[in-house]
Amino acid sequence: MRIAQLVRVHLGAVTVLFTLALSACLLVAGLPRAAQGSFDEALRGSLATAPAAQADLTVSVESRSPSGDLHQRSEFDFRDRRWREILPAPLRPLVTAPGHQSAKTVLTPITGTGGHTYINLGWLSDADQRVEYVQGRAPGKPSSMTYENATIPVFEVGITESALKEMQLQIGQTKVLGENDYVAVKIVGAFEAKDPGDRYWSHNLDILQVTKIQPPGKLDFEKHITTLIPDEGLAVLSSEGRNLGYHWILPVDPSEATALAAPDIDAAVADFDRAIQLQASGGGYHLQTGLPKLLALFLAALGTAQTVMYLVLGGLLAVALGVIALAVLLLGDRLDHTLTLARARGGSLRLVAGVAGGVTATAVLPAGLAGYGLSYLVPGPALPIVHLGPAVVVLVAVGFAAARAARTYRTPLHERREDVAATRPSARRITLEVLIVVLALAGAYLLRVRGLSGGDPFLLLVPVALTLAVALLTLRCYPYPLRLLVRLTARGRAAVPFLGLTRAARARSASVLPVLILLPALGVSVFAAVISDGITTTQRLASWEQVGAPIKLTSNxxxxxxxxxxxxxxxxxxxxxxxxxxxxxxxxxxxxxxxxxxxxxxxxxxxxxxxxxxxxxxxxxxxxxxxxxxxxxxxxxxxxxxxxxxxxxxxxxxxxxxxxxxxxxxxxxxxxxxxxxxxxxxxxxxxxxxxxxSATVESQERALSAIQDDPLTHAVRWTLLVVTVALAAYALVAVVLSLVVGAAERARAVSFLRTLGLSDRQAQRLTVLEILPMILVTALVGLGLGLLLPYALGPAVDLSSYAGDLPVGDYALDLFTPLALAAGLAAVAVLGAYAHTAISRRRNLGAVLRVGELT
Known part of the structure; x- marks a missing residue:
């Protein structure tokens, strides 16, 4: 058989399948890229807004004897190169920019102040690029003076202008420091930072600001300030009699961070710390950084975001595959006459299955390639799912088409009357379904009781098991209330309600697929809408908690x-x-x-x-x-x-x-x-x-915007919105396809009844009564499942990272989205029924009744 000719004949069904496969491949490949790109942006923003002293790597050592003192800039440069050489591989992309070095004393009291005022000595390798002197001059070479019959060094120092007033100091003043091994400082100039807002100063706040410390049990504050000395002062600076430390700052570049590499950084930092201790001569070197803590906080928030996204994206993929299976079923029905004739004329089962798979592949393979290609327009890294997702869609569609054809046409002629009597399920099938329901309920209970540990795949299985269990219960219980209604309508004189509900209760097995699609589609979309609404409500609460008023103005x-x-x-x-x-x-x-x-x-x-x-x-x-x-x-x-x-x-x-x-x-x-x-x-x-x-102004609206504009929060809410819309669209498509799949059989039955006197109005009511029960029952059960999932998964999903650090647990019951989805599905079903009867009315009854007859 010519596959190209079959494609041309059934171009409408092929086009529907192509469109659905294209959208599914684009979503399954594009959404993970966008989500991962948002994760990277969130990590970079987190590192960029954190103080540099936390994000950067600082190698420090305390000099314990004059033999370990460093007096030349070249000694600092040599060690800086050494630290960069031994950086572990995960850290090298982050540490590329040049850093700076410093030498500082701590707890250096002014003589005679009783330990209440401290002036420390500090050297910065790039001080000339960071500060400018606004009073006096820059410090020069040290000198000496006699104090208590001893010659002591005198350091020329610069001090921040604000510290002059706060510590009651003056330019030209000389202060003696220490309690026994004395040194003196001469204040020769006052400076200001060229860029006080630069993250660089996070490492050197002790130079820009006076630090006030209240010792335990005392009412008065200690005041500490670090002054600047030049390179010439470094040559004289000694650890003898004072606490002297050296520091090498290796700045982390936030723009090079990626969420995928973040889990490896913690181990790399620990390895770097050990390497520093082994490589450094003299010992005492250690690494100071808050990078692992920052990454741990980010990864905790990321884990929740990934969990939520895996849930909704997994549901989206499952629904998309179900809708594609419906489209394949529609195409298979269109090919039924051709394949039946080919099989009756001696065509092999392999030939028939190959034709069905080939026609399907003609639609889904170009769609998969196009969706995969279009996904590269979405910013973000290419994860394995980006490559595997479209392939899974194509293989499932082609495999389902071939397998269905092989099963349907395993005998040359096939007659099906599944609308007459329902087959009794086997004991093995009943046992399996009961086991699924029990496991789903047990999983939901355990999840509520014990919560969930990080990385536990149990969370992903519980929603799937719940959805499958609810679907099985719906399929098993769905016919019983209909049969009761059939008995009630059988007592009446009107034939249309009896016939319509009877056909609904005896629906063919193909109607199972729409139920399995609508349930997860509605369940996941409502779950996403409820979660998104809960986050929004908690974000508003957090913004009010942060500010405490519409606008707050605080002054020092x-x-x-x-x-x-x-x-x-x-x-x-x-x-x-x-x-x-x-x-x-x-x-x-x-x-x-x-x-x-x-x-x-x-x-x-x-x-x-x-x-x-x-x-x-x-x-x-x-x-x-x-x-x-x-x-x-x-x-x-x-x-x-x-x-x-x-x-x-x-x-x-x-x-x-x-x-x-x-x-x-x-x-x-x-x-x-x-x-x-x-x-x-x-x-x-x-x-x-x-x-x-002198005041700081905050507002509740600005605080709310800051919470909502966080990249990770934005990514979660945006993904939830896209998935909700996509699933709602797929649910509507599933309803339409379920109408079209059974259109021929339904038209044949209505045509028979029209020969017996059924009017057009009665035909419309009959079609609505046949279709609407399945739609309404499935919609109500799916909506109930979607409203239940947030409460079932509540203890396991911590969404506080996206809601201003407030726990998200009060999921208010907002019925707007559920009612809108249910109303939309019902409206589509009713409109489809009326459209179907309108089309059937224009057909010739004789032609309709001959469709499908092989005699």
Whole structure:
């Protein structure tokens, strides 16, 4: 037989199969690429936004004797090259940019301050590229001076301009450092960072900022600052009598990171640390980095994203294959007369199966190649599924067509009357189906009880088993309520309800395939919609928890009343609630707690309609769990205040989530020093920032955008949306194809009945009653399965990484999507039934009745 001629004759069915195979191959190859590309983007964003001190690799050593001191830049360069040579292979793509080296002392007190003020000495290999002097001059060669009858070195140093004021120092001033082995520093210049926002300064914050430390049990703070010395000072800098450390910074390039390589980095970092300890002469070298921790957090979020995506993409592939099988079934029905005649004339079974497979391959093979090629337009790496997915689609379609033909035409002539009586299932089949249902229920129970450990494939099997179990139960139970309805309608005088429901109850075995397609299609699409809606709801809650008000303005200094009045006068401002925050003394001890003084009634008013709330408070204080049970507090803030405990609050939205904290009424303070404004209204954040330059402005909408715009979160929600739409489309296609597959047999039956006086209106009602029960039952069961899956899988899937670190567990029952899908399927079924009867009405009854007869 000529396959090309058969393709031309049945071009409509071939085109449908080509279109479905093309869409399936494009989705199965393109979505994983897009998802993996989003994973890579998320990892790069995570590394780029993390402090460089965490992401970069820092090799450090503490010099314990003058013999181990480094005095020349070349000594640092030599070791830098050595560290790069022994980098493990997984780290080499990440560490390509040049780094920098430093030498710093720590805990170097100013003589005579009793250990309250420290000036450390620091050398940066690229200081001339990073800072510029705004006062005085750059430091030069060290000199010497006599102190307590001994000659000590004097280092010329530069200091950040802000530290001059904070530590009450002056240019030209000389300070002696140490308690026994003394050195002196002469401040000759003040500098500023050329780019204070550069990630580089994450490694050297001690140079830009004064560090304040409150020793345990003390009320006063220690102040620490690191000054800069030149290369000439490095030659004199010694570890004798002071704590001196050397550091080599190997910067990690976030743009070279990939999610696929991330699991290997942890082991590579450990190997690098061991290699450093073995290779370095003198010992004491070790690796400092937070890269494994950053990757662990990312991989935890990635694992959840991959799990969710594997579930929905697996469901999408299964549904796509089912719809393609329906299309193959449609094409097989179109070839039925030709293949039956060929078999009756002596054609071999191999020939018949080969023709069916060849015609199918003519449609799906070009579609697979086209879908595979189009997937390369999607940005992202080519995973194994990108290559295997289209091949699986093509092989399943061709294999199903050939196997069906071999089974159908195994005898030269075949007569099928599956619409007359249903075959009784074998004991082996019943046992297998019962086993599947039991295993699915046991798996769901165990998943609810014990959760899921990372990498456990059990999670992927439970949804599949549940879907299969529900499908089997639906297929087994579906005919019984219909038979009951048939008995009820048999007592009536109208023939159409009886005939329509009878044909539905005796549907041919091919109707099983639409059920197996619609169930996972609706189940997975509703599951994806519910998960996406749960993430969206929790994201909104997290944004309110982070900010605590529509707009929050916090200042590090007091906000004057005149400024507050100007804020109230801005266009769009509806209400302003003033508050004061700070650390308070608890009792007369060194214990400290965070506190906020605010008019709680006004704050509760601006939170009206928000997903968060606050308890009422008129007097006393609300305290954190760490402060519960203490009765009345004696608080030291601006003055001594006594407050009775009025309740316990786990967190204060926008302010405190853990530790010791309390909320008190604003009027307990004699003169509030307002440093926080809670604002309601539609006002420009930039205008507020310009009005209060010392303040940081946050908004709930901006916080929500930051959560939603996270690359990993965006990838999960985008994939869920695409899969939901694709599955809904496949479900509708399955309904249409199920109508078309049985169209010939249905037209023949309606034509017989029309010869007996069946009117066109009755024919329409008959067709609707035959089709609609299967659609409605399957739709309702599939929707119920989709609504159940989030609760069944809830303990095993942690979605907090995509919802502002809040657990996603409150899946509100939003019936819009389920009802829309059910209504769409029902509407398509009804319209298809009416279209079918309209087409059948135009056919010649004699021609229809002769279709398929071989006598």
């Amino acid at each position: 200094i007091e906000i004057s009343e005149a400024t507050i009045d100007r804020v109230r006068a801005l266009d769009g401002v509806e209400q302003v609630v003033i508050a004061q925050t700070g650390r308070v003394q608890v009792g007369y001890t060194a214990e400290r707690a965070e506190a906020i003084a605010v008019d709680m009634a006004q704050w509760r008013h601006i939170l009206a309609g928000a997903p968060i709330g606050l308890p009422a408070l008129s007097d006393g204080a609300l305290v954190s769990p760490d402060l519960r049970g203490r009765g009345t507090f004696d608080i030291g803030w601006q003055s001594r205040v006594k407050l009775a405990t009025r309740g316990v609050i786990d967190s204060v939205p926008g302010f405190y989530t853990e530790g010791k904290f309390m909320i008190m009424p604003l009027d307990v303070l004699i003169r509030p020093a307002v440093n926080t404004l809670l604002i309601k209204g539609d006002v420009s954040l930039d205008a507020l920032a310009r009005l209060v330059p």
